Amino acid sequence: MSPADVARILDEMGTLLELRGENPFRCRAYHNAADAIRGLGDDLPERIASGRLAEVPGIGETIRAKVVQLVTTGSVPLYDELRAELPPGLVALLRVPGLGPKKIKALHDALKVESLADLRLAAESGKIAGLKGFGAKTEQKILEGLGFVESTGDRILQSTARRLVSPILGAVRSHPGVIEAEACGSLRRRLDTIGDLDILFSSDDPAPVLDRFVSLPEVASVLAHGPTKASVRLAGGVQCDLRGVSPGQFPFALHYFTGSKAHNIAMRRRAIARGLRLNEYALEGPDGPIPCGSEEELFRALGLHAIPPELREDRGEFDRAEAGPIPPLVERGDLRGTFHCHTDWSDGGNTLAEMAEAARDRGLSYLGIADHSRSAAYAGGLSIDRVRRQWEAIDELNAAMGPAFRVFKGIECDILADGSLDYPDDVLEGFDYVVASVHSSFGLPAEAMTARIVRAVRHPLVTMLGHPTGRLLLRREAYAVDLGAVIEAAAEAGTMIEINASPHRLDLDAPHVRRARDRGVAIVINPDAHATGGLDDLDYGVGVARRAGLGAAEVFNSLPAEEASRALTKLRTRG
Template sequence: MRSADVARILDEMGTLLELKGENPFRCRAYHNAADAVRGLGDDLPDRIASGKLAEVPGIGETIQRKIIQLVTTGSLPSYEQLRAELPPGLVALLRVPGLGPKKIKALHEALQIESLADLRRAGESGKIAGLKGFGAKTQRKILEGLAFVESTGGRILQSTAWRLVAPIVEAVRSCPGVVRVEVCGSLRRRLETIGDLDVLFAAEDPVPVLDRFVGLPEVAAVLSHGETKASVRLAGGVQCDLRGVRPEQFPFALHYFTGSKAHNIALRKRAIARGLRLNEYGLEGQEGPIPCSSEEELFQALGLHPIPPELREDRGEIERAEAGPIPPLIERKDLTGTFHCHTDWSDGGNTLLEMAEAARARGLSYLGIADHSRSAGYAGGLSIDRVRRQGEEIDALNDQLGPDFRLFKGIECDILADGTLDYPDEVLAGFDYVVASVHSNFGQPIGVMTARIVRAVRHPMVTMLGHPTGRLLLRRDGYAVDLEAVIAEAAEAGTLIEINANPHRLDLDAEHSRRARDRGVRLVINPDAHAVGGLDDLDYGVGVARRAGLGPSDVFNTAPLSRIAAELRPGGAGA
């Protein structure tokens, strides 16, 4: 069993235990262990074989035994028992904004609610309002949340899509005769959420590959099965389409099944204007087929410089590629460090040292620690005394870690309802940097919320604005805020704006990241990591930046440690 599958099961066990009302610390232990397993990647089997799994931070003895059982046998009776004890529809209720495990448990016990349909019927009949601890206002918000869930359809997070598609790509690649295989569609373009999965492969004879595909253990139902394409429903309910083409057709099909509909139409029109005909199988001129061995050669044949997959949306990329080479987009290897990371000083699952070692193992040369400020009592926010004590521990660790790596002292400081910050200026001045974020009073009118955030952005001690809209993808919309006004103020104040790389957030989005860059704002890619595995979420933030067309120079945390150390100061990162 792959690490991603083990992590998914551990996460689900933590959630199921929450729905049962188990001890919060026990539930959190499963989520922390899931993050730790994700951080191991392909090293999980080796850790088990060498007996070193116990050395991994965040994995206790009991969960360690469960992980070993999962990997070695492919099953876990305690997991299956947990699933059998609760109606399967309860987990889906967690998608409704404002519904946490405690409320779901109360609804299930009082009204026998076991699905989204049950929840709607209870809300529309007024039964929820009559429950102790709920009321008419909560009932109305639940019905609004249901409408939001229904509007998102069956879409999934980008991180979930990669997890689901990885074993399928691996299985297809291992088939005899397959010479190339790639993920296509919106996932290759790195959209925030994904509808269906699209995989393309090249082989002289696609039939045996498609036959194996429909029989994979991940497949719950076969929707169609032909000689060049098969569609299935995966165990999680997501549709996956697999297409096979001949090797010489692959570059054309890869381009076609990657680009948005608008991009593909624009490129076909361009071909027609040049006396050519382009489709998913090839490019033809008056003298016959024009062979292309890659997407780059296809673009060249159409008089264009290469267009990265993330930009293929028909939003000016074709004109840019005609005028000249598109400047290189940022890559994960360009990041030299990151900020907005939590530890067990607040609500994180790992120690300062564990986070530092994990960052260094991922090739980073610095890590910013930004635990929650004192108002976030629900997340273990730091009192002023604990701020001082954490700073002393960071200083001691920096002496231990050596000159090639540094921990920066930061804080994720709550922006209070009136736009003031959670600590006085004399405390803020003691940090290397300050991430200012909204964590409360989400329902303020747009004018009030905008003024609130603008006041924080202007504060001389604020270095960067965290998750600017507060959205949670497929869970809740962001609060009402005039982002254009916030971006303008950030440009004026020299305040950085965060691209929050957590796959549940991806906030700022690509469109506003592009606008911020164009206004002269520098972006910073942060993982909002709450455990060592969360550092890997930086890849999702890079995907947002690439969709925005950002290069390395547009992102603050691509600079070397020496420059970062010189620029960081209370009051901003400078120009």
């Protein structure tokens, strides 16, 4: 079994255990182990063969045995037991906003709800309103939540799309007849969620490549198979299209199949205005085809500087590319450190030292620890006494790691329902920085939620606002809030706003990041990592920043450690 499949099954086991009502920390352990496996990538089989899997942080002895079993036999009894015990449709119910494992279990026990269709039938017939702990309001919210789920269709997270496309793209690139190959579509533009997968390759003889594609182990069924294109359904139900073109057609096809549709329409209009004709395979002038060896040459032929894929939405990129070269967008390598990371002091899966070492191994020079605050009892939130003990532990860790790496003392402090913070000021003053986040009372009216967040953003000891809208992609809508007012408050107070890089959040989204940047708000990219593997999610946040058009200088954590430290001190004393 591949490492990606092992991680997927561990995640599913954690979810199924939640639905069974198991201890939240046990459930989280499976999710943390999945993150750790993803961090290993193709090194997993070698780790198992050499007996070094025990060295990997975040994978305890019990789960480690299951990982070995999955890799060597392809199955594990607990997974089979959970799947037999719990109807497969129950997992889909977690996508309905407001429905957690406990409520799903109650609905299953009382009404035999086993699917989204069962849930809609029960809600529309009024059966849910009569259940203890539910009521008419909950029933109505469930119906609204079902509408949200239906509106997202079969879209998947960007992280899921990357996981699915990686082995397929690798197989295509390794074929001896392939010259170039790239993933296209919304995945190349790094959208938050993805509909299906598109891969393009160039070859003088595409048919053998397509023959190999339809026989890959990831393919569940073949939808179409022709001489230049094939479409398949992958094991998880996602459609993947592979298209072959000649080497001369590749730059044009790569641009066209990357999209967006609006960008492509604007490009065609631009070509027509210059007496040219552009389609997915060629650019033609009065005297015949105009060869282009790359996308950059295509843009140049239309009087433009290169436009990165993330900006191709027909939202101002043509004006920028016509005026001059678009400044380089931020890259993962520009980040010197990050904040908003959890450890096993709250609900993380790794120790302080393990998180710091993992950050250093990834080329970072500092890491901010922001475990949960005391009101988050469900996540092992820190009492004031434990806060002070963690500070001591961080001091010891900094002394041990030396001057080349810095661990900052932070906290993810709950914004309470009235906008006050979870600790008194005399405690907050002891942190290097404070991430203020909403974790409760999501259903407040927009006016109250806006006032709540604005009050926190204006607090002089709040450094940055965490996951500003509370959304969980494909699972929970953003709460009602006036983001314009929040951004204005952050601009006035000098408070940063986070791009939460968790692929389940990607919050703030690109349009609002652009708006915040334009108002002078500092942007920070944070992974919200709950295990060492979660640090790799920084790249998803970089994608959001790139779609917003940010350069490295516009991202706070591109600063070196000493400059970041001075800036944090200045913010902490601004009130």
